[in-house]
Amino acid sequence: MTQDELKKQVAQAALKYLKDIPVIGMGTGSTVTHLINLLADCNFKADIEGAVSSSVKTTEHLKKIGIPVLELNQTGDLDIYIDGADEVTPHKKMLKGGGGALTREKIIAAASRKFVCIVDESKCVDVLGKFPLPVEVLPLARSYVARELVKLGGQPILREHCITDNGCEILDVHNLNILDPVELEKTINNIPGVVTNGLFALRGADVVLVGKGSEVITL
Numbered sequence: 001m002t003q004d005e006l007k008k009q010v011a012q013a014a015l016k017y018l019k020d021i022p023v024i025g026m027g028t029g030s031t032v033t034h035l036i037n038l039l040a041d042c043n044f045k046a047d048i049e050g051a052v053s054s055s056v057k058t059t060e061h062l063k064k065i066g067i068p069v070l071e072l073n074q075t076g077d078l079d080i081y082i083d084g085a086d087e088v089t090p091h092k093k094m095l096k097g098g099g100g101a102l103t104r105e106k107i108i109a110a111a112s113r114k115f116v117c118i119v120d121e122s123k124c125v126d127v128l129g130k131f132p133l134p135v136e137v138l139p140l141a142r143s144y145v146a147r148e149l150v151k152l153g154g155q156p157i158l159r160e161h162c163i164t165d166n167g168c169e170i171l172d173v174h175n176l177n178i179l180d181p182v183e184l185e186k187t188i189n190n191i192p193g194v195v196t197n198g199l200f201a202l203r204g205a206d207v208v209l210v211g212k213g214s215e216v217i218t219l
């Protein structure tokens, strides 16, 4: 199976988590794109009252298939949030933000009772950090934050031609070997000018579905 086929397979397996849930939280990325495409044709689509979206891209896609997009301020906490990841550990800690939507993703994840992470097997790692860690920054703080990230042992590179949905920029931090993701998530978020970083360790996933060969494994 190709990586894209594995993404579609795991998205198919995630559908059941959305059944009988009136308001769902929806992530961003190519795996989630498969999930939304599958939702378009599933028999319980009409029962979904609406979705809280983590990005402009996801919002457009949800609207295109006829699912109303709701504001988190109006819905209150959600029963479920489904999203992909760039890396995930056996402890269900994740590194996310390859698609640049990390801040809204983290907010919706925090406001959700269950986080279901959907990945193909290439995303499973023992230690986070091989994938460069995205850090969303206020543009005026970019250089200062980059210097602070160097002090932490990383090599930050500005993501070119990228302005996030929040009007901010992203530094992709290379060469981090993240042995304590909870501590690093807090440390980076404490740097003035950081909006948030792509470590999802304080609030990890509750369930991880992994597309692997011909099967989907549940962690």
Ligand code: 5RP
Binding pocket: 027, 028, 029, 030, 031, 032, 083, 084, 085, 086, 095, 096, 097, 098, 099, 100, 101, 102, 105
């Ligand atoms: C977007 C994300 C995505 O979940 C992550 O990049 C995985 O994307 P894909 O499903 O395309 O592999 O965090 O900000």
